[in-house]
Amino acid sequence: MIQTDPELFIQGILDGNRRIIAKTITLIESSLKEHQRNAFTVMDKILPHTGKSIRLGITGVPGVGKSTFIENLGVSLAQKGHKVAVLAVDPTSQRSGGSILGDKTRMEKLSAHENAFIRPSPAGETLGGVAAKTREIMLICEAAGFDVILVETVGVGQSETSVAAMVDFFLVLMIAGAGDELQGIKKGILELADGIAINKADGDNLKAVEKAKGDLEIAMHLICPESPTWSTPVMTCSSVIDGGTNNIWEMVLDHNKKFKASGEFKQRRKKQSLEWMWTLVEEGLKQRFKHNEKINKEIPKISQEVKNDKISPSAAAEVLLSYL
């Protein structure tokens, strides 16, 4: 049975009690109405204690060495005394029955560190739901004193957009290919990046990495107009070289310092909160729509008619909305 007195949870979280943190997360992930109500109360009460971490989002397709990068960066930060939480947004974790972070052996050294907290992706019906829970878990970790939150995304669907919308810095990991081309870019992702890191910059790979870096710098210059405060840097890093991720963390700190000085840090967070509210409203509206039995039954049929030009998209939308 899950404890249900919100006060116990709140105090436990503020004390950094890991058992209570885990229980609160279970509440948040629960689909029981009563648990959700309690989670709600807890979230409301801890809100004033949140916001004091650096939120770093990390994306990269499988093969770019994301886990090792996160482990190395995390261990290095934990050793310096930072309290590091690693969360994940993976909308497929339910379907596969597991999660990209379910297997903690993936980050063996980090998960064994007393300053670290690793949490697999919450399951959920929709990306919005998964991201919503991750966002709340992030706030819980902040209230519990974690000062660095690493949010990983596997890059399924629009998950990068969701993660970029909840972090202070969005890092895109890539690698150079066998030739000089870049691997691991998904459409639309570069434009979300606050920084890019070309990983595996070591050994025989160095020449290809340098060429890829040059190309990418040209591309970023074209895609992202220079801002007085920040233009997206293209860095290189390595997980087999000692301290090979330090420059990436320095970049994050530099961005943090500049954005705090310019006021953009606070502004970005306020904007994110507001956008988050609207995302949830839209999600809620869509859920109500799709859970309407008549509409749900009609969707496949009318979709087919639209595809075959039997009915115009506007007429079809009108029909579906009329059932509400």
Place this chain on the structure above:
Amino acid sequence: MIQTDPELFIQGILDGNRRIIAKTITLIESSLKEHQRNAFTVMDKILPHTGKSIRLGITGVPGVGKSTFIENLGVSLAQKGHKVAVLAVDPTSQRSGGSILGDKTRMEKLSAHENAFIRPSPAGETLGGVAAKTREIMLICEAAGFDVILVETVGVGQSETSVAAMVDFFLVLMIAGAGDELQGIKKGILELADGIAINKADGDNLKAVEKAKGDLEIAMHLICPESPTWSTPVMTCSSVIDGGTNNIWEMVLDHNKKFKASGEFKQRRKKQSLEWMWTLVEEGLKQRFKHNEKINKEIPKISQEVKNDKISPSAAAEVLLSYL
């Protein structure tokens, strides 16, 4: 008074009667319930006669020479016997009281040509509304026998996304700067492009254009993974050279031919129709939400509270949805 017998409209449109076409568009743009019902009937009846044009979307920020480009391309096509309709999506046209295409003298030669039809952007409360009307006007033009539809966007808000979602080919116009850098790129736009044209490739400008072309080719190579059917070409063009836009039209025809052969042409249109239905459904849901009096009154207050961390985004969304 507007004629209201739908049969008259339908026959008039199919006959290519410009007076009737204009009247139908007025019906579509009207906010009167009765007009909308009639427009609906007309749209439904002409649906089988639509779809036979090449739909070309054109974007570019002010200064890249978009109007002159469209005029030259349009006149050249009209002279070859094509029937060319020029439409615009400009969600600001209502606010400014005019429209980017309101002043037909902007395209003097084209608007005087008997094969051309130029229509300013419809007004509307939302981008979704403006785009919806433009899409319907496009269908009317097709039913009336226009075989090339040029849809212009001024690039406000997400208007490029709306236009890209209704055309067969989305063209991005740019120019080279005084140095060798590129001007006129908006974030996220390059990834929508089926083709890019660097305009004003003439005279002293040629060297800068060539350099910009090379850089852009590298960037596009990184952003857009090669497809077996199509990789976004970077072309150059000029409106002061005779036939300086011919190569652009050839690119569009080449794309059209290849996409028709591979089946992607039909697939893209089907996908667009279905996405369009969902866009309209979401738009409809949002409108109902925002037109709810209690919600409408609450939004500014609760937005402020979210921004100032007085309430969490999830709690705020919950509150707003509870009023429905």
